[in-house]
Amino acid sequence: MNLDEMLSQPLPDVPDNGFTARVITHVKAAERRRAAAIMIATMIGVTILCLLIPLPVFTAAIGLTVFQLGTSPLVGWAAAALVLTFLIDRVLTTDRGLLQF
């Protein structure tokens, strides 16, 4: 047997003996640790944001905007125009017999 033939012999087979199961157990544990770390980081981030963001100011601003929209004559006219357009469209479509159920 020459040197190249010796070198080209496949390496001896190493029996599994639970190696694969151990690796998969470690992989799953590592995945769980990673998921837990991401969750904890997210919770900490959200908590910090909640503490820093002035939520009452935002809530008050949103409430004021909604109230202003509701009492605005321009918004009222725009909504009325939309409803009128829709009704006219329905009437015209029905008159032409285009709706066939």
Added chain:
Amino acid sequence: MVESEWLALEAAKGDPAAFGLLVRQHQSRLRGFLLRLTKGNSALADDLAQETFIEGYRKIRQFNSENFFGWLCAIAWSRFLMEARKRKLEPLDEQPEMADDAPEPENASLVRHDLETAMAQLHPMQRAALTLCFALGLSNEEAAQSLNIPLGTLKSHVNRGRAKLALLLGDWRKVQVS
């Protein structure tokens, strides 16, 4: 695309069962490779193999080469280098001393024993290059990629390793004859 690469893509999509199949498929050859690198230290070889697979799973989305086993060997080689530096198991810039006991090659198992003993005298890079190119059947390009060295450097390590092995095994044969 061969089965391993397809399984690697499935594992990258988050299928742990596919990764389990990959581990089962490659554990023997990878552990054999590391066993040779660690000069037969099976506990260390198994630890390194386990770390290699875990790192492989973590980086599976980065896998983009054509040879999954070659990619694993690259991780295993870097793990081995880190461990060798950390433990100072094997100075990478020095050659170990010759073994005193010279076994007589009478049959296949003794020939293998001779080879492993001679392999242990080589520089780790030469051992890795010869193992990848011959015993594990990687192409020169794949082996160079796994060891993160240029192709010319790999060929140089292979040639020097072969020459030294020929010398070591030749000496032992002479001992047997005399």
